[in-house]
Amino acid sequence: MYPKVSATHNKIIAVLGGSGFVGQHLVRTLVEAGYQVRVLARHRERCRELLVLPRVSVIDTNIMTLSNLHKHLAGCSAVINLVAVLNENKKGVFQRLHVDLPQMIIDACVINKIDRVIHMSALNAYSGKAPSRYLTSKGKGEDTIHTGADDGINVTTLRPSVIFGPGDNLFNRFSSLLKFVTHLPLACPNARFAPVYVNDVVDVIVKSLSEKATFGQRYDLCGPRVYTLQQLVEFTIKTLGINRKVIPLGNGTSKLMARILSIAPGKPLTYDNYLSMQIDSVSNEKFPTIFNITPQPMEAIVPRYLMNQNQRGQFDRFRLYAGRDD
Numbered sequence: 596m597y598p599k600v601s602a603t604h605n606k607i608i609a610v611l612g613g614s615g616f617v618g619q620h621l622v623r624t625l626v627e628a629g630y631q632v633r634v635l636a637r638h639r640e641r642c643r644e645l646l647v648l649p650r651v652s653v654i655d656t657n658i659m660t661l662s663n664l665h666k667h668l669a670g671c672s673a674v675i676n677l678v679a680v681l682n683e684n685k686k687g688v689f690q691r692l693h694v695d696l697p698q699m700i701i702d703a704c705v706i707n708k709i710d711r712v713i714h715m716s717a718l719n720a721y722s723g724k725a726p727s728r729y730l731t732s733k734g735k736g737e738d739t740i741h742t743g744a745d746d747g748i749n750v751t752t753l754r755p756s757v758i759f760g761p762g763d764n765l766f767n768r769f770s771s772l773l774k775f776v777t778h779l780p781l782a783c784p785n786a787r788f789a790p791v792y793v794n795d796v797v798d799v800i801v802k803s804l805s806e807k808a809t810f811g812q813r814y815d816l817c818g819p820r821v822y823t824l825q826q827l828v829e830f831t832i833k834t835l836g837i838n839r840k841v842i843p844l845g846n847g848t849s850k851l852m853a854r855i856l857s858i859a860p861g862k863p864l865t866y867d868n869y870l871s872m873q874i875d876s877v878s879n880e881k882f883p884t885i886f887n888i889t890p891q892p893m894e895a896i897v898p899r900y901l902m903n904q905n906q907r908g909q910f911d912r913f914r915l916y917a918g919r920d921d
């Protein structure tokens with residue numbers, strides 16, 4: 596259970612990346628836990644669904660400027676950083692968002708005397724020799740944000756495998772793709788993942804806020820079962836009840852496909868994504884017991900939202916959030 600509302604209601608939690616998939620779920624859960632939430636977003640309109648929630652304010656600002664961060668974090672008790680991109684649209688974006696921003700967050704926390712930061716990284720992020728530029732930059736970001744300890748800032752980092760839930764970019768993306776093809780050539784079919792439910796991830800974030808034992812820690816967050824990428828796509832096909840065939844590609848063809856799709860509109864797969872999948876997104880660590888959470892398997896959750904897509908193939912957020920029962 597979360598702390599009592601009386602203990603949290605006068606605390607303002609700043610969320611960076613609140614317009615994203617995890618952010619939208621997180622803000623709702625923070626509100627349920629009784630917090631006031633301040634979302635700093637570059638496109639306020641992407642937070643439309645959050646604006647109707649009680650105790651949520653959305654500030655339209657460029658968070659990549661220290662003076663803006665400094666100004667808008669004033670009065671907050673904690674900062675939660677969810678900002679990231681999976682693909683760079685131009686060189687230097689990974690560095691700026693994944694490494695420079697964590698440093699700016701620490702600087703702004705020092706100025707505002709904020710002593711609590713929760714940072715979202717990714718499984719396999721490592722500043723030394725991660726396989727891809729994405730994972731290396733995420734690893735550097737982790738190391739950077741944990742230097743906040745030198746200034747008395749209590750940092751907790753979460754390192755999830757791929758995250759599923761209403762509005763995800765995993766099963767929803769497969770589902771959209773599968774509408775247009777009868778045969779799906781699949782790069783890196785044997786890459787392995789331990790999908791973790793978004794509500795479990797956001798519960799970890801909210802519980803971490805007030806749990807001192809999490810200060811300074813980095814936690815791997817994995818769901819209860821491991822699947823290959825091919826199994827995840829086949830699960831989507833089965834859930835949708837459609838007749839589609841997956842064509843697994845070998846390593847050479849996967850690499851070539853990633854190179855080609857890197858320059859396709861929307862970059863459905865990049866070479867850096869291909870490199871990230873060269874290492875399994877699984878962990879030897881069990882889901883951290885300190886949170887007292889039993890991670891949910893995808894089979895229990897995914898059919899509920901994939902079957903709830905509206906006619907435009909989009910996720911009907913309100914219906915699903917209203918149906919949230921865990």
Ligand SMILES: NC(=O)c1ccc[n+]([C@@H]2O[C@H](COP(=O)([O-])OP(=O)(O)OC[C@H]3O[C@@H](n4cnc5c(N)ncnc54)[C@H](OP(=O)(O)O)[C@@H]3O)[C@@H](O)[C@H]2O)c1
Nearest residue numbers: 612613614615616617618677678679715717755756757758
């Ligand atoms: N989803 C997963 O499977 C997964 C797995 C492992 C780790 N993670 C980590 O979890 C965190 C949240 O992921 P997510 O799935 O919620 O990602 P998401 O849906 O892509 O959201 C990313 C957020 O970052 C913001 N952002 C991106 N570029 C920005 C910029 N230049 N300036 C300001 N804000 C910017 C986005 O704002 P806009 O709406 O304005 O673009 C959005 O709010 C990330 O750190 C990610 O690395 C996610």
